[in-house]
Amino acid sequence: MNSIDDVDIEAELTSQIISVAATGGEIEIIGGGSKRFYGESLEALPVDVSGHSGIIDYDPAELVITLRAGCKLSEVEALLAEHRQMFGFEPPCYGRDATIGGMVAGGLAGPRRAFAGGIRDFVLGVKILDGHGEVNQFGGRVIKNVAGFDVSRLMVGSLGTLGVILEVSIRVIPSYETELTLAFEHDSADKHIRWINELGSEPWPISASSWIAGRSLLRLSGSAQGVQYAAQQLGGETADSCWDELKEQALDFFDDAQPLTRISLPPATTDQLGDIPQLIEWGGAQRWICGEVNIPALRSMAEGVGGSVYAFRRHAADVAVFHPLPPAMLKLQRSIKSSFDPAGIFNPGRIYPGL
Amino acid sequence: MSQTRREQLAAKFREFLAPENVVDQPTSLNAYESDGLSAYRQQPLLVLLPEDIEQVQQVMRVCHEQRLPVVSRGAGTSLSGGALPHAEGVVLSLAKMNRILKVDHLSRLAVVEAGVRNLAISEAVQSLGLYYAPDPSSQIACSIGGNVAENAGGVHCLKYGLTLHNILALKLVSSEGEIFEIDQRSLQADGYDLLPLLVGSEGMLGIVVEVTVKLLPIPRCARVVMGVFDSVEKAGDSVASIIAEGIIPAGIEMMDNPAIRAAEDFVHADYPVEAEAILICELDGTEEEVSSQIELVEKVLKKGGATETRLARDEAERLLFWSGRKAAFPAVGRISPDYYCIDGTIPRKALSAVLTGVRELSEEYGLRVANVFHAGDGNLHPLILYDANNEGELEKTEELGSKILQLCIHHGGTITGEHGVGVEKLGEMCVQFSETEREQFHAIRECFDPLKLLNPGKAIPTLARCAEFNAMHVHDGKLQFPELDRF
Numbered sequence: 148m149n150s151i152d153d154v155d156i157e158a159e160l161t162s163q164i165i166s167v168a169a170t171g172g173e174i175e176i177i178g179g180g181s182k183r184f185y186g187e188s189l190e191a192l193p194v195d196v197s198g199h200s201g202i203i204d205y206d207p208a209e210l211v212i213t214l215r216a217g218c219k220l221s222e223v224e225a226l227l228a229e230h231r232q233m234f235g236f237e238p239p240c241y242g243r244d245a246t247i248g249g250m251v252a253g254g255l256a257g258p259r260r261a262f263a264g265g266i267r268d269f270v271l272g273v274k275i276l277d278g279h280g281e282v283n284q285f286g287g288r289v290i291k292n293v294a295g296f297d298v299s300r301l302m303v304g305s306l307g308t309l310g311v312i313l314e315v316s317i318r319v320i321p322s323y324e325t326e327l328t329l330a331f332e333h334d335s336a337d338k339h340i341r342w343i344n345e346l347g348s349e350p351w352p353i354s355a356s357s358w359i360a361g362r363s364l365l366r367l368s369g370s371a372q373g374v375q376y377a378a379q380q381l382g383g384e385t386a387d388s389c390w391d392e393l394k395e396q397a398l399d400f401f402d403d404a405q406p407l408t409r410i411s412l413p414p415a416t417t418d419q420l421g422d423i424p425q426l427i428e429w430g431g432a433q434r435w436i437c438g439e440v441n442i443p444a445l446r447s448m449a450e451g452v453g454g455s456v457y458a459f460r461r462h463a464a465d466v467a468v469f470h471p472l473p474p475a476m477l478k479l480q481r482s483i484k485s486s487f488d489p490a491g492i493f494n495p496g497r498i499y500p501g502l
Numbered sequence: 503m504s505q506t507r508r509e510q511l512a513a514k515f516r517e518f519l520a521p522e523n524v525v526d527q528p529t530s531l532n533a534y535e536s537d538g539l540s541a542y543r544q545q546p547l548l549v550l551l552p553e554d555i556e557q558v559q560q561v562m563r564v565c566h567e568q569r570l571p572v573v574s575r576g577a578g579t580s581l582s583g584g585a586l587p588h589a590e591g592v593v594l595s596l597a598k599m600n601r602i603l604k605v606d607h608l609s610r611l612a613v614v615e616a617g618v619r620n621l622a623i624s625e626a627v628q629s630l631g632l633y634y635a636p637d638p639s640s641q642i643a644c645s646i647g648g649n650v651a652e653n654a655g656g657v658h659c660l661k662y663g664l665t666l667h668n669i670l671a672l673k674l675v676s677s678e679g680e681i682f683e684i685d686q687r688s689l690q691a692d693g694y695d696l697l698p699l700l701v702g703s704e705g706m707l708g709i710v711v712e713v714t715v716k717l718l719p720i721p722r723c724a725r726v727v728m729g730v731f732d733s734v735e736k737a738g739d740s741v742a743s744i745i746a747e748g749i750i751p752a753g754i755e756m757m758d759n760p761a762i763r764a765a766e767d768f769v770h771a772d773y774p775v776e777a778e779a780i781l782i783c784e785l786d787g788t789e790e791e792v793s794s795q796i797e798l799v800e801k802v803l804k805k806g807g808a809t810e811t812r813l814a815r816d817e818a819e820r821l822l823f824w825s826g827r828k829a830a831f832p833a834v835g836r837i838s839p840d841y842y843c844i845d846g847t848i849p850r851k852a853l854s855a856v857l858t859g860v861r862e863l864s865e866e867y868g869l870r871v872a873n874v875f876h877a878g879d880g881n882l883h884p885l886i887l888y889d890a891n892n893e894g895e896l897e898k899t900e901e902l903g904s905k906i907l908q909l910c911i912h913h914g915g916t917i918t919g920e921h922g923v924g925v926e927k928l929g930e931m932c933v934q935f936s937e938t939e940r941e942q943f944h945a946i947r948e949c950f951d952p953l954k955l956l957n958p959g960k961a962i963p964t965l966a967r968c969a970e971f972n973a974m975h976v977h978d979g980k981l982q983f984p985e986l987d988r989f
Binding site for chain 2: 206207209210231260264265281283284288289293294297301303304309320322324344347348349350369370371373376377411414432433453469470472476480482483486498502
């Protein structure tokens with residue numbers, strides 16, 4: 148059925164965690180290492196979980212795939228493509244070795260996020276190894292399930308701080324029959340933001356948007372007739388697809404020598420950056436800056452409008468990567484962390500101190 | 503609980519709530535004794551109806567100080583007893599907090615108080631060409647706060663998602679009376695993503711007071727096709743074939759013969775009463791998309807063995823096709839003194855096996871069962887027909903319901919797709935989750951509500967409760983379905 152290795156190392160991982168827990172140690176959970184840059188750096192015993200691989204269940208007609216977390220993302224996407232299916236959240240790989248576990252733990256989604264949903268919206272169930280060395284399962288393999296608190300979706304973006312993700316069930320979607328990219332001119336960020344949000348009030352088959360330096364791109368996805376009709380109505384010029392390059396941060400905009408900052412804002416928020424070069428995507432909800440910035444100033448701007456700022460990549464070590472939480476929320480989140488991992492053995496401090 | 507205690511507390515709450523917003527007379531309290539699951543009844547100590555967030559906070563501070571259990575309640579339409587009162591606690595009704603605070607057309611969102619009715623949101627934004635997608639069958643009455651607490655679904659979930667997928671921000675009051683907010687309008691969660699924990703938490707983690715919902719553009723076109731089948735298996739396989747074509751229907755519903763007959767008797771929608779199953783499949787989108795896909799669906803249905811397909815010619819006929827399905831519950835209510843609605847979810851491929859199992863159980867218990875099925879997402883609603891006036895029949899019905907849910911787990915499914923655990927499915931939670939998994943749920947609850955005042959006794963069973971349930975359900979020293987794969 149597929150070439151994905153079928154190797155179950157749950158027992159080894161469990162005994163490893165139990166022994167670390169017994170000796171008061173700390174571990175860093177490593178999958179493919181492609182997103183290891185993401186989050187605060189930490190020094191702990193690396194535990195490689197990428198060997199825990201294999202498809203547990205995939206029946207395309209059920210629209211659900213269940214797999215071990217060490218599966219390579221690229222191989223899983225290839226398998227889905229064979230069945231004309233895909234992940235709706237268009238996950239970035241950031242490297243050949245990216246794993247499913249890292250994808251879920253990182254919680255990062257691509258250009259389709261604003262239009263199809265994030266990873267959290269598609270995760271249906273998980274099997275995890277917690278800080279007691281217990282293997283627990285939450286959620287399930289069905290699309291509709293409200294039994295118990297939704298712990299499986301809590302894992303998305305938790306960066307390995309709540310436990311080792313062993314298996315995950317994810318809802319998949321059919322691939323689109325047709326995709327088409329259109330280009331439009333908007334000489335200011337505000338014009339783009341207004342335009343893309345106004346388009347959202349109409350049922351167009353939009354699946355991605357971006358704006359850099361006066362040029363807006365729009366991707367349409369759907370049936371051939373639906374896409375064709377929308378393209379006629381919307382105007383613009385046909386353009387080359389660059390969404391993979393955007394997703395993988397391989398566009399010229401992303402200068403590997405510069406710090407990269409991610410700004411999340413309610414999508415219709417007017418431009419807050421003025422002359423600073425920026426890339427706007429997700430209908431306005433995600434805005435990137437590549438270059439030196441004043442993080443505290445950006446953070447106070449973002450807080451004023453209900454957003455947040457991440458020092459995503461290549462920032463100075465003393466800059467907090469994630470947007471700081473209000474004290475009461477940090478306290479609550481620390482208590483949640485402790486409920487899974489009382490001794491704090493998993494990825495200590497990856498997100499915030501104590502988290 | 504003594505009458506004096508009730509009077510003392512009522513006086514305390516009247517210090518900041520209008521006198522009529524503190525319900526303490528037994529005759530008035532009766533109205534709150536149960537929710538949509540009327541088999542369970544309990545009179546609360548008091549019912550409180552705060553009118554704003556500040557009053558909710560004051561209520562919670564008093565309850566916290568007095569260690570009073572708090573059951574929050576929206577419209578009281580829960581089908582699992584989620585809003586069943588606590589004998590020694592208060593019911594906190596959000597019914598008076600029913601204002602739509604803001605509609606932002608450009609951002610396609612609405613900020614509403616928890617007591618706003620689900621349908622009222624769509625009605626308020628209809629003139630903008632927008633709507634709120636989740637449509638539980640009680641949408642005319644149920645409140646958005648209750649929808650959040652239960653992660654309510656509806657017939658359009660497969661395409662448009664559950665409540666969780668249509669919420670952008672929540673404002674809650676904690677068990678200590680503090681406000682806490684989850685704001686994901688920016689499509690980002692800082693730190694842990696608590697929204698999925700809170701949505702569907704059945705009022706146990708906080709009191710939802712304000713909800714920011716996502717609004718979607720109303721589809722330009724919706725069309726319906728009905729497929730008639732001589733076996734449920736063929737109907738089920740046809741659903742898989744439609745999905746295999748890459749089509750995600752806006753809604754796809756199945757009814758079995760008893761459900762078809764009951765509905766037809768009631769609404770006269772010209773349903774084929776001899777059929778073993780019908781599928782009602784709705785597609786929506788632009789004119790162009792829908793017309794190309796509806797033809798394909800019709801072909802797939804025929805190829806899948808439909809003895810007949812019917813394409814609704816106009817809007818009136820589309821609504822007629824739906825009328826029978828939408829009236830399925832009351833229709834069953836007409837042919838039986840009482841009915842009990844079950845809410846399991848199964849992988850679709852297990853449909854035939856599960857329905858066979860349900861039929862066998864139905865015969866074993868001597869109780870009729872009609873099945874309606876949200877076929878796209880695997881959510882099965884067997885309706886057990888019974889008569890509560892017959893001694894012991896309710897108990898028998900509950901036992902049959904429990905067996906059906908365990909059958910769903912056995913086939914890789916879950917005990918509740920959209921109605922919640924409430925008080926109703928506590929026993930089955932012991933089957934679906936292991937002891938350490940249930941402990942994790944309790945631990946999460948204590949992070950939010952250390953004193954366990956919010957909706958105590960619901961959703962997550964205690965160890966003792968599970969010990970009791972398992973003792974009752976071990977036969978001949980064996981658990982039912984010992985080979986159970988719980989995932």
